Amino acid sequence: DGDSWVLNGHKRWIGNGHAADVTVVYARDEADGEVKAFVVEKIDGEYPAGYNPVVIEGKVGKRSILQADITIDNVRVSNDNQLEFGQSFKDVNRVLQATRGGASWEALGHAMAAFEHASRYALNREQFGAPIANYQLVQEKLATMLADVTTMQLMCMRLAELQTRGEDNQAIASMVKMVTSRKALAVCREARDMMGGNGLLLENHVARHLTDMEVISTYEGTDSMQALIVGRAITGTSAFTTKRRS
Incomplete structure (x- = not known):
């Protein structure tokens, strides 16, 4: 005007x-x-x-x-x-491509914290005369959590390397955001479950990491949206709605 x-x-x-x-x-x-x-x-x-x-x-x-x-x-x-480099939705996607990397690191941080809290709890919490860390099921849970955290670390580091070299793209950033969100939620939920009712107490921190992860998995695009972006890169076909925008 x-x-x-x-x-x-x-x-x-x-x-x-x-x-x-x-x-x-x-x-x-x-x-x-x-x-x-x-x-x-x-x-x-x-x-x-x-x-x-x-x-x-x-x-x-x-x-x-x-x-x-x-x-x-x-x-x-x-x-x-009006910003010079904000002229189309492609420019918006470049911003989201960068911020999805940041959200992935956030997810990793919450997963690491939840794993550390759960590990300490398992070593100190005794049931039937022994720390619960002595039991097979708990050790299996801890091993899976650590594997998920390590996977997230490697993916975040790889994305950071690609970003530094200017070789990242929308599909890679979306894949990392999708995987880290899903795995971090799984780690936080497993940590909460391992701690039983104590996992719901704010003083034990895990519930906070879990609820924060519910937020992180939503912003910068939900994991389902990230999956559609990755799927489009794999197949060359967009599964987003074909309805004309109003």
Whole structure:
């Protein structure tokens, strides 16, 4: 609209979206159908008229960061606030390709922590006169958890190497995000199960890692979405909806 853009839309689950001084908004241009990136800034500590973020209350996971439900109603931004390298959905995917790597490392961290807590618990918790770590089933669980953690470490390191050399791609990043999310959830659930009711206590930490992992497995695309991206790379056929976007 002249020398400015008019933004409209609604988006939930934006980290720190209630307080950030600078927010990048991706919006579809009605003129050419492309997704473009715009900077929305606070002015004198206030968001522009029409930009309304509300903190989402009642989360069980990732409570260390607040997410916002943002309504954007006829928010005007100048042409200068359109990002040069945010001109299409391909540009958005480049951002997601990088952030999925970060989410994979987060998943690895939660899995490592859950494994360490479970290992210590198994060595110290006694049942029938011996630490539960002495029992075959517990050792089998610990071995599987360690194998999953090690797999995640290798995948994250390999992705980091490819990113450093500029040789990564969307399918590789999605595969690592998919695998690390699934394995980290499995490790955290196994750790919680091994600790019985004690695994539900906040003081034992595993429940926090588990609920945080439920969040990580969702953002930057669920593992099912990552699977479709990988599947498209394998088959050359997209299984995403073929319905025309409105």
